[in-house]
Amino acid sequence: MKNEQYNIPDRNSALKLLESVNLAPSIIQHSIQVANKALEIADKLKNIRIDRKLIEIGGLLHDIGRSKSHGFDHGLIGASILKMEGISPKIFRICETHILGGIDKDEAKELGLPKKNYLPYTIEEKIICLADKYIKGINKVSINERFDHWFSKYGESDILNRAKKRIIEIQKEIEEILN
Numbered sequence: 001m002k003n004e005q006y007n008i009p010d011r012n013s014a015l016k017l018l019e020s021v022n023l024a025p026s027i028i029q030h031s032i033q034v035a036n037k038a039l040e041i042a043d044k045l046k047n048i049r050i051d052r053k054l055i056e057i058g059g060l061l062h063d064i065g066r067s068k069s070h071g072f073d074h075g076l077i078g079a080s081i082l083k084m085e086g087i088s089p090k091i092f093r094i095c096e097t098h099i100l101g102g103i104d105k106d107e108a109k110e111l112g113l114p115k116k117n118y119l120p121y122t123i124e125e126k127i128i129c130l131a132d133k134y135i136k137g138i139n140k141v142s143i144n145e146r147f148d149h150w151f152s153k154y155g156e157s158d159i160l161n162r163a164k165k166r167i168i169e170i171q172k173e174i175e176e177i178l179n
């Protein structure tokens with residue numbers, strides 16, 4: 001019997017799934033870059049246990065919801081696509097928590113999402129959320145460049161400022177593991 005808790009597809013099946021939902025090729029390329037960046041971060045963290053497969057496949061699937069929406073709801077939509085596919089909650093939680101620096105309950109309400117926490121808690125969730133901020137499209141950027149782009153596009157909103165703070169916290173936490 002298939003145990004959903006551990007149903008993490010292999011790389012080829014994950015890429016096929018992205019194609020089957022008609023995710024734009026540019027977003028598939030972005031997802032491959034995010035998975036690579038996330039693995040690069042994970043491989044430096046030798047002192048803690050990290051599920052490398054979860055990092056790779058979570059990175060590939062984190063934006064699957066962008067096949068339906070490019071809004072803040074794409075994390076949640078991605079999670080529901082993966083739920084329907086019977087894929088592990090560990091993966092769909094990566095979808096839910098990769099947006100900005102994660103979204104808390106009050107921000108969720110403000111953004112029109114169902115009111116719950118979408119904050120990254122596990123090391124795998126944090127690494128994907130961070131790796132995603134380092135890749136804009138398929139280009140590598142710094143956290144400052146990433147947020148400056150958002151600030152100029154959407155204005156320096158409280159939500160964006162809090163997101164930047166959270167990402168810097170995740171960055172610090174990971175650097176501390178490295179030392």
Ligand SMILES: [Fe+2]
Nearest residue numbers: 062063098099
């Ligand atoms: Fe995304």
